[in-house]
Amino acid sequence: MPVALGLVLFGILFLLRNLGVIRGDMWIYVWPLVFIIIGISLIFKGMGEK
Numbered sequence: 001m002p003v004a005l006g007l008v009l010f011g012i013l014f015l016l017r018n019l020g021v022i023r024g025d026m027w028i029y030v031w032p033l034v035f036i037i038i039g040i041s042l043i044f045k046g047m048g049e050k
Contacts, residue, residue, distance in 0.1 A: 003037070005037070005040075006033070006037035006041075009033055009037070010030065010033075013030055
């Protein structure tokens with residue numbers, strides 16, 4: 001589920017950039033989300049092993 005959420009967030013960011021809501025280099029906004037999504041997926045993966 002966290003991977004799907006990440007894909008949705010990336011899609012929203014790309015859409016906002018195409019619509020002109022987010023200006024400039026989008027990578028500045030995206031790269032922290034990559035680490036957050038990886039961390040959340042690791043947390044959920046660890047909870048499932050118990």
